[in-house]
Each structure stands twice: as C-alpha cells, then as structure tokens.
Amino acid sequence: MNGILSLLRPQQWLKNGFVLIGLIFSHGWSDPRLVFSVGVGFVAFCLASSAAYVLNDYHDRAADAAHPKKRHRAIASGRVGLPAARALIAVLFCGALGLPLATGLWAVALAVACYLILNIAYTLRLKHKVLVDVFCIATGFMIRLACGTYAVGIVPSRWMLLCSFMLTLFLGFAKRRAEMVAMPGGTLAMEGSTRIVLRHYSPQLLDNLVAITASATLLAYGLYTVDAETAALHGTQHLVITLPIVTFGVFRYMYLLYKGGSGEEPGRDLLADNQIRMAVLAWVIVVVLLVGA
Numbered sequence: 001m002n003g004i005l006s007l008l009r010p011q012q013w014l015k016n017g018f019v020l021i022g023l024i025f026s027h028g029w030s031d032p033r034l035v036f037s038v039g040v041g042f043v044a045f046c047l048a049s050s051a052a053y054v055l056n057d058y059h060d061r062a063a064d065a066a067h068p069k070k071r072h073r074a075i076a077s078g079r080v081g082l083p084a085a086r087a088l089i090a091v092l093f094c095g096a097l098g099l100p101l102a103t104g105l106w107a108v109a110l111a112v113a114c115y116l117i118l119n120i121a122y123t124l125r126l127k128h129k130v131l132v133d134v135f136c137i138a139t140g141f142m143i144r145l146a147c148g149t150y151a152v153g154i155v156p157s158r159w160m161l162l163c164s165f166m167l168t169l170f171l172g173f174a175k176r177r178a179e180m181v182a183m184p185g186g187t188l189a190m191e192g193s194t195r196i197v198l199r200h201y202s203p204q205l206l207d208n209l210v211a212i213t214a215s216a217t218l219l220a221y222g223l224y225t226v227d228a229e230t231a232a233l234h235g236t237q238h239l240v241i242t243l244p245i246v247t248f249g250v251f252r253y254m255y256l257l258y259k260g261g262s263g264e265e266p267g268r269d270l271l272a273d274n275q276i277r278m279a280v281l282a283w284v285i286v287v288v289l290l291v292g293a
Contacts, residue, residue: 003079008050016045018141022149040268041108044099051092052119057084059123077170111147130200134172141168159224170213174257177206236290249279
C-alpha cells in the first residue's frame with residue numbers, strides 16, 4: 001500500500017491549486033455552481049497528475065533502477081509489480097476523465113484530456129527535448145488554470161495568465177538547475193543520468209533563464225496589482241502592498257536553490273521552508289484584509 005501511495009505522489013497535488021486560482025481571484029467562491037465545477041476539476045487533475053507520475057515511473061523503470069536515488073521508487077525497486085502499475089494507470093486515467101464526464105462538465109473533461117495527452121507525449125519523447133521539456137511543464141500548469149477559469153465560465157486577467165506562465169517557467173528552470181547541481185561529478189554524471197535533457201543544458205544557461213523568468217514573474221505580478229481592472233474587481237487599489245511579500249518569497253526560493261537545498265521538488269520545497277510558509281501566510285492574510293475591507 002505504501003508503494004502505491006508513493007507512486008501517486010500526493011504531495012505534488014499542491015500544484016493542482018492552479019485550478020483554484022480563477023475561482024479565488026474572480027470572487028466566485030460565493031457561487032455554489034462554480035465551486036462545484038472547480039472542485040470537480042481539482043479532483044480530476046489530482047487523479048490525472050498521479051496517472052502521469054505512475055506512467056512516467058512505469059516507462060522509466062529500467063533507467064530508474066540504475067539510478068542511485070530513483071532506484072528506490074516503487075516500480076523500479078519492485079515494490080509494485082508491473083501488472084499492478086498498469087492497472088493503476090488505467091484506473092487513474094478513467095477516473096480523471098470519468099469524473100467530469102459523469103457530472104456533465106465537458107469542458108473540464110476536455111482540459112483533463114489535453115493534460116493527459118501532453119503528459120503522454122512528454123513521457124515518451126518531449127522530456128528529452130531541451131527547453132521544450134520545461135515549456136511542457138508550464139503548459140501543464142496553464143491547462144490547469146484554463147480548467148479552473150475558461151472551462152467553468154470565468155474570464156481570467158491577462159496579467160494573471162502572464163504571471164502564472166512565467167512563474168511555472170521559473171519553477172521549471174529552477175528544477176532543472178537543482179537536478180544538475182545535485183549530481184556529483186558534473187558532465188560525466190550527466191552522461192549517465194536518467195534525465196537525458198540535462199546534457200543539453202549548462203549551469204550558465206539555467207542561471208540566466210532562472211533570473212529572466214523570476215524577473216518577469218515579479219513584473220507581471222506587480223502590473224496585475226496596479227491594473228485598473230484588478231482594482232475594480234477586488235474593490236481596492238492597495239494590492240500592490242503584497243508585492244514585497246511575493247518578491248521575498250521568490251528571492252527566498254532562489255536563495256534555497258543556489259544554496260543547494262531546494263528546487264528538485266517545488267511542491268515539497270514550498271511546504272518545507274518556514275520562511276516561505278510564513279510569506280504565503282502573510283500574503284493570504286493581507287489579501288483577505290484588503291479584499292474583505
């Protein structure tokens with residue numbers, strides 16, 4: 001049972017919070033219909049993302065078995081057999097698509113289907129293509145965001161879309177840099193790595209990409225907070241005071257990344273660091289006070 005749970009990676013379900021962004025920032029939480037639709041989308045994406053992880057582990061089982069860390073994964077180590085893994089993939093795929101279809105949410109089902117198709121392509125080929133790999137990750141997040149907005153009739157802010165896109169690119173490139181640094185032996189280690197695409201990146205390139213996307217994320221968020229449409233929607237012109245909190249959170253994440261103790265698992269890292277947790281809590285409190293005032 002523990003092996004199956006580790007395959008599902010429930011700690012990564014935090015990423016599916018992107019499905020909830022549109023509901024929160026559109027003040028749609030007072031509409032039971034929207035809450036139900038977005039809730040279905042969130043659960044469906046939890047099933048879909050777990051399906052993608054199991055599929056990836058199944059496909060990479062031979063390479064993972066030769067990796068010093070990944071050999072402990074449930075399929076690579078043999079804790080979960082191949083027939084059980086295949087059955088789990090089928091159940092998760094059917095559940096992810098069946099839930100929105102059963103509730104009549106066809107647009108949500110379409111978003112989930114696009115996400116699953118993207119992850120199949122990513123697992124089989126695209127994760128080995130330099131830059132394309134990280135853009136695929138970002139696209140997966142944008143599909144989540146689209147599911148929680150367009151699929152249920154919410155129109156997202158253009159700044160929200162831009163900020164979300166740049167944030168996911170930032171986290172993706174930070175993840176690649178952390179994976180590269182975590183391998184002792186440099187280039188020689190990369191030649192034997194299961195992450196083949198790392199052979200095509202360099203620390204200098206990833207440093208530049210992390211810096212560019214971090215800057216673009218903060219710029220987009222800052223523009224979102226001072227946008228006239230944002231002020232009209234939330235009834236306040238003071239959301240800009242949350243910018244220092246978000247800036248600290250991004251800088252703290254970069255500090256942990258370059259210190260060498262963060263980045264490989266963004267979901268885990270965001271929950272593990274006390275200062276990032278405090279920044280998130282402070283941001284939530286300030287936003288609630290401003291929007292509710």
